[in-house]
Every structure is written in C-alpha cells, then in structure tokens.
Amino acid sequence: MCDDCITRQRVYCGEPELAEMIQKYFNCQLMCGYRTAREAFMDTVEIYVRINPQTPSWLAPKKVAEILNPNLVL
Numbered sequence: 001m002c003d004d005c006i007t008r009q010r011v012y013c014g015e016p017e018l019a020e021m022i023q024k025y026f027n028c029q030l031m032c033g034y035r036t037a038r039e040a041f042m043d044t045v046e047i048y049v050r051i052n053p054q055t056p057s058w059l060a061p062k063k064v065a066e067i068l069n070p071n072l073v074l
C-alpha cells in the first residue's frame, strides 16, 4: 500500500480491522494505479495469507473475494 493510503488510514481509521485493511489495500493497488484488477487481487490474496498464515492457500482467494464483495457467493 502506498504512503498516501497508509497515512489516510492512520489518520481517519486508527487501527483498521482485517476486512477493512484488505479492502483498502486492494483499492490502493487499483486507485493509485499500480496494478490491473487481476494483479491487485493476487497481491491482496498474498497479503491476506501473510496476515493469516493459518489460512490454507486454496481458501485465501475465496476469503479475499468475500471481503472485497460481501454479496458475492462463490
């Protein structure tokens, strides 16, 4: 995540929850122009696994998709 987004997050949100952090990370990758949607998603999955090492790697993309779009049913 870029310095801009990290700073904004600290100022307005304090300690973010995991779901919020994942959403912000994904949005930063997209909105700050670093990645395509697919790359941003893969990156976000990687971060999720780093934060939750107990999550099996096959399950992580599903978890991230659910966080990014809670209405999505996979």
Ligand SMILES: [Zn+2]
Pocket (backbone or CB within 6 Å): 001, 002, 003, 004, 005, 006, 028, 029, 032
């Ligand atoms: Zn950013």
